[in-house]
Amino acid sequence: MRSVPERLQHSVLAVLRPVGEFVHVSAIYLGLAVLTTLGLSLVLPSMRQQSQQLHEVVLAMFQADGAGYAGDDEGDLQEWSVPPVAQAPEGAAPSDGPADGGADGAVADAGQPAGPADQTAAAGRLTFTGALAASLRDQPIPGVSQAQAHALRSYLARKYRIANSVAGALIRAAFEIGRERNLDPQLLLAVIAIESRYNPFVESSVGAQGLMQVMTSVHRAKLRPSGGPASVFDPVVNMRVGAQILGDCIRRRGGIQGGLACYVGATGPSDGGYGARVLAERRRIALASGLPPKD
Secondary structure: OOOOOHHHHHHHHHHHHHHHHHHHHHHHHHHHHHHHHHHEEEEEHHHHHHHHHHHHHHHHHHHHHOOOOOOOOOOHHHHHHOOOOOOOOOOOOOOOOOOOOOOOHHHHOOOOOOOOOHHHHOOOOOOHHHHHHHOOOOOOOOOOOOHEEEEEEEHHHHHHHOOOOHHHHHHHHHHHHHHOOOOOOOHHHHHHHHHOOOOOOOOOOEEEEEEOOOOOOOOHHHHHHHHHHHHHHHHHHHHHHHHHHHHHHHHOOOOHHHHHHHHEEEEEEEEOOOHHHHHHHHHHHHHHHOOOOOO
């Protein structure tokens, strides 16, 4: 038979055990609440900033497309027409705009605002809404058969999880811009794949933005005719500026491999495998489309 002190000690332990368990569980939940609060305090400002950027992008896209949407009826889409492409003038001097992220990229692009002739040419260029409307109507792309265009569109849509119509619009834009800049359009599509995986709103830790990861702080002058820094999130504007930078890099470095190293900002003998990844994706795109890559 237990003595009185033993029974008293046993009773106290029986009371304290559930209290201790309750305190332990409460401490765990309190710690989780603190971690959740800290996480939200870090995430919410970023979400607010992204929503503000998205709002600016939408406004810029409507402004760049002139009248925008004329109405809400389905028939309005059929009234859209694809503007003619303005070819770059022969003998035009290449831009001195630096590649993104490298030593040259630290120097701001000091170009002048576009003159009246440039603005007239820009007004006749393909816009994203025009390319999208042409894609929805399945209009042919010059130099590409319908079977090749459909195969390429299917490849990009499946691999990068984008809408078929959007993939078709970006393919059309790549071929238009490639013709303007004398660049392989499938190379442009491959650069987009490696840079952004076809997310037009992505931004890197160093501020490179959009499909081809253009540094708005460096290439402000190139974006000015299209509406300024916010227009970098317009897919076609981003592709035009990215193609201009890539074309300048290829001319400076004397070839595609060196041009890709310049584009990614590599200053040494190695580009970290960037060029190999882009060229491998270009080969996959060419296999999907049946179109040979152009050097």
